[in-house]
Amino acid sequence: MQPQRIVITGGASGLGFALAQVAAKAGWKVCIVDRDTERGEAVIGSLQRLQPASLFLTADVTRISDLEEVAKQLDAQWQGVDVVVNNAGVAQVGKLSDTTLSDWQWIIDINLLGVVRGCKAFLPLLQRQQKGHIVNVASMAGLLDVPNMSSYNATKAAVVSLSETLQNELTADNIQVTVVCPSFFRTNLGDSMRSTVDGMDKKLDKLMASSKLNASDIAKSIMRSIERKQFYTLPHKQGRIAWYLKRFLPRNWYRSFLHKNIKKNDKS
Template identity: 80%
Template sequence: MHPKRIVITGGASGLGFALAQLAAKAGWRVCIVDRDEERGEAVIGSLQRLQPDSFFMPCDVTRISDLERVAQTLTDRWQGIDVVVNNAGVAQVGKITETSISDWQWIIDINLLGVVRGCKAFIPLLQKEGGGHLINVASMAGLLDVPNMSAYNATKSAVVSLSETLENELAPDNIHVAAVCPSFFKTNLGKGMRSNIEGMEAKLDKLMASSKLNANDIAKTIMRTIERKQSYTLPHRQGRVAWYLKRFLPRSWYRRVLHKATK
């Protein structure tokens, strides 16, 4: 039986790279793709020391041609793929009245359509393989409704809905689909963040620093999700509690809890 083959978008840093390291340590063949070519070339050596048959490809998820080129390379080099992780994403914070349409288009193109393009490029490889795993990285923002994050929340909610739909659609193909929904954790999400709220960068840094989980912890939960074929991964306990409150409390009670938590 050949080692598992995994492709990870946004795989040169943060959660994507943490997952790549775990997969390589497990003996999986790893392909990381990222638009940051300099970063990708800098880190691929550390993966190849763990699993020699790992490689990096520059790729921008806003271009379907880039993803199709990766898919063709995976077919030529590995004759297919077993695990696809759509991880690339960006953040946007701001009141809806102060968030430009161009910012909406920017975040939708990456967070939602980037995942859609990844699905369209890589699902045929999983179908040809007779099954596999499709992991879409969303966020607790896709399950909750924190104010001043309408664009980000909407894209991540769409990724959750897309994943749920594909779970049904791809079941006959023996393709396991999961949505990963972490809360804030220490990553480079703020690096390309667009915000029109003063001091948001510092607040985001504080939220990420306060997390009890890091990128490696989240990556471990994704590995378990693949192993157990779970539909959702909610790594943070506080996030799970908030989701349960939203689902089971009257809306007015939940909103009071949310207001206190976000003051």
Template identity: 75%
Template sequence: MKPQRIFITGGASGLGFALAQICAKGGWQVCIGDRDIERGEAVIGSLQKWQPSALFVPCDVTRMNNLESVAKQLQEKWGGVDVVVNNAGVAQVGKIADTTLSDWQWIIDINLLGVVRGCKVFTPLFKQQGHGYFVNVASMAGLLDVPNMSAYNATKAAVVSLSETLQNELAKDNINVTAVCPSFFRTNLNQGMRSTIDGMDAKLDKLMSSSKLNAVDIAQLIMKAVERKKFLVLPHRQGRVAWYLKRWLPRRWYQKMLYSRIK
């Protein structure tokens, strides 16, 4: 794939950093944004070994002015940006009665509005330069409906819906969209996770450890999707099967299947 210019939120670790590594090795101009300044400063050197022009910028996706500053910097340094990956996200687990409204507001502000801010800030730049590409990282949680994850599921479902809408809305402006919906895989999602369920850290760690795919595998699938302008990326086979069953089975059959798997 021809080298381009890419900006990745949450790019200092996990899937974001895996994407940054692939792009840097491929000769892309890479900018990672992350609110973890210590981590960002620690990893940028490894990217610069492959791509000396690689950048790290402190960026909190809950702050519109942070993203506006990044867009301005990239326009000044690179003359624009080709791909924006809205990847930053957090997790919250808990029953609806036990999840506080402040936790709802926290996860919506990052998982949903963080993506909204990224799309809102960079769309004018994409239109100005005549092309652009959004990669919005959602989750299989946005397509399925596992109990005790209502806040997380809802934000990821909203990211899928937002991505679908923008694919239609921005097509005339030569702006493409990909929505990525991985299942559990080894990442740092449990760091900073909020949970009202005992032992959830251990359960989540077990689920992530059992995945046959890692962050690099998923990053490679994302790059292929961008090259082919594919809208929906469902990396995990088990997740794809569950989604197909949900779409085609009567609701009560799907629910029985779901509960038999999560007991």
């Protein structure tokens, strides 16, 4: 696969940084975008050792002006961008009755509107080029319906729907779209998580630790999807099975499977 120019929001840690490393090792020009300036400056050196052209730019996905400025800078420095990865995200856990409207607004502003802003900021550049690839990082939560995660599930489902719609809208512009739906894996999502469920930190840590895939594995699957121009990226086998069951089984059968697995995880 020929080296390309990739920009990644939430790129200073977790999956975003893992993807940046994989891309840099492949010889790609990499720009990590993050609102955490201290963390970005701490990690950019390791990327530049892999690919000297790597950049770190500070931006907050809740401000479209920040992302438009990133697009402007990359257009000037790189004469364009090939792959835009909308990866920045947060988590909120709790029943609908326990989740405040301010928490809903917080997670929508980042998980959904952050992706919308990333797409809108870079679309003029990609459309002018008449080529490019948008990668939106959602979650298996966007395809399934695990209890006590209504706001997280809803924002990730919206990212899936947005991505499906963009794939239809952007075909004429020769712009590819990929939506990434991983299950739990070791990342720093818990650092910013808001929860009304007691002991959720420990439960999340246990779920992440049980994953057979790590951030680097997910990153490599994203790179394969970019190369193959593949729309859905579901890296976890168990996640794929659950999604197939939801799609093809009667709703009650699928719900029975889901709740049995939830109880099994609670006991383990």
